[in-house]
Amino acid sequence: MTTLRTPGPTLGVVGGGQLGRMLAEAAAPLGVELIVLDPTPECPASLVARDQIVADFDEETAIHELAERADALTFEIELADQDALDRVEAETGVPIHPKPATLELIHDKLVQKRELRAAEIPVPEFRRVDDADDLRAAIDDLGAPLMLKARTGGYDGRGNVPVASTDEADEAVEAVAGPAMAEEFVDYARELSVIAVKGDGETATFPVTETIHREEILRESVAPARADDELQERAHEAALVVLESMEGRGTYGIEMFETTDGEILLNEIAPRPHNSGHWTIEGAVASQFEQHVRAVLGWPLGATDLRGPTVSANLLADVDEPAPAALSGVDRILSEPRGHLHWYGKSEARPLRKMGHVTVCGATDESSDELLDRGRKLRDAVSFATDDQR
């Protein structure tokens, strides 16, 4: 039985980027306070959070301090340190959700794929690659082209190298520079994502999101996905199987491929709110961020119902080199009926860095194609580039 007081429960969050900021925005109406731990002073979440502890993600004394000041801990960045979190949980008794062990899965793509396969969740074919010989053997097995992926540290396409033939094996292994895995190229019709929430004895999934990537960076999210009901149903089921194998409460982002044969293959899992679920802020009854707050605190989950077809598009910095963030043309977004602007509060624009997003909510009779077109036009109307760069 939840009783609300002032100050409300405090959530300690390792990481204070845009995910932390949107968590804080969702937490405030519920009376939940956030303290974030992030090495960057004035990190994006700091504007909305109660306080920031400026420290590296793996600085154990700082995580300890965070726990001492909080009722529960969570993380919004995969760089969080599993062992440090485990020790702090044991020492302070402050619960951490999801369980730090989920970070291991996420840290190492090979471990994740093996776990999924062990849980009988369909995944693309893969091989461990420690050197160029391994890679050549993988090409013999899986065919070429294939994708060589760094097992750790990769995100937004970094650490991924497409390999066209055995001739490129040495160069590719050198480029990845560390433990890697080779993965078959999936012939997919669409990329999908299911935002799933594990609560206290209950689970919930949001309507399936269709994700559109370019250069392996998410560009647009379309909800509901333009896939038939039966396929969406299977995507939900796959997400629930994944959720079952995850330890600890919270929002998870589960990325999948819909193959041209109509099969669903699991791609990647993030044990935190996910970029492909930002549309839920306006497009669903309770957003992925509100659900994460509720889940971590052990509160009842909210409704995940769609409020209407919704599209969001990332605002990536279209700059050639780092520059102070300045987004021009914002009036175009502000003037869009049913358009919503989200600014992450990052000081520096770096090439293709995620600086914000726009969401367009449609009336119930509007088509997703139309909304996607509107979302793209909004994104294309604004720019981080100075006049002479454009």
Next chain:
Amino acid sequence: MTTLRTPGPTLGVVGGGQLGRMLAEAAAPLGVELIVLDPTPECPASLVARDQIVADFDEETAIHELAERADALTFEIELADQDALDRVEAETGVPIHPKPATLELIHDKLVQKRELRAAEIPVPEFRRVDDADDLRAAIDDLGAPLMLKARTGGYDGRGNVPVASTDEADEAVEAVAGPAMAEEFVDYARELSVIAVKGDGETATFPVTETIHREEILRESVAPARADDELQERAHEAALVVLESMEGRGTYGIEMFETTDGEILLNEIAPRPHNSGHWTIEGAVASQFEQHVRAVLGWPLGATDLRGPTVSANLLADVDEPAPAALSGVDRILSEPRGHLHWYGKSEARPLRKMGHVTVCGATDESSDELLDRGRKLRDAVSFATDDQR
């Protein structure tokens, strides 16, 4: 042409109560930072705002400091000091919206009524009352019963004394203890409110809200109002006339009576976001708070369209005497499909103090009666009273 940077534009707000808090919640996604001025340390808005200046609302050096740190000023409390604001605007050149002159209208109910009548906006009959003789003369003119209202300082029914006959005149004047006005009792079918926004060369109104008061305190808001289209149209028109006579940009709450004859009479105006517009956070495309931020900064206004029928109910402290705020039974609200909780972060519960609100958003085919019933059940399921008080 708006360009967004980090840090974004800063809004200085005189007052840091729940309105300031919800302003900050709406400002954050837009990259707009808030600094609030409020005498209560850890005031409700302080959790979400960038910073708080702890000072009295009329402390001119503090208002000056607020202006120095902001790109624009606004106020969320009628206790803001008009003259101090005027001087600070003149000295610093930092624009204040709405114009401080609107505060005078609001400070003095008699001045407000006279201004409205001068603008040919229909209002209930009223008389100035300085002493018991004035009140007896007013009763002769307007009939009894009538309402004696303190001209200044009244809110949520405080300062209002119903007068049944001339026999009660001395006692009533003594109870109000200051300059007053007498107002005819309006035989109304409904109370309505229109949240209206004055932007830079544009205006917008939200769908008409039906407001339900008890003991002259707002209990529930129903949107759209259960009134016919023609009447709602006239309510919008009246609101636009009022807006015309207001100086400066921002969100205004305009309260009206719908008389049993189907006429619209203006009741009161608040030059700020209003309790009767809290439903717009989830129920409209851009909330009254987002609109206020946009308007004050001179940005384009957002869409005021209804996203679906919506009801909100205030969570008033059901305590007999001041006590630390502790709301029990919150799980009932959290478990309501399409229910939304808003906690204001006040430390102390005082009898009938506004501590938060709940909103229920309906599907488009749901009736307002049904939603109102659901909203009331949520409110009635929670309590600030300790077990032995209930």
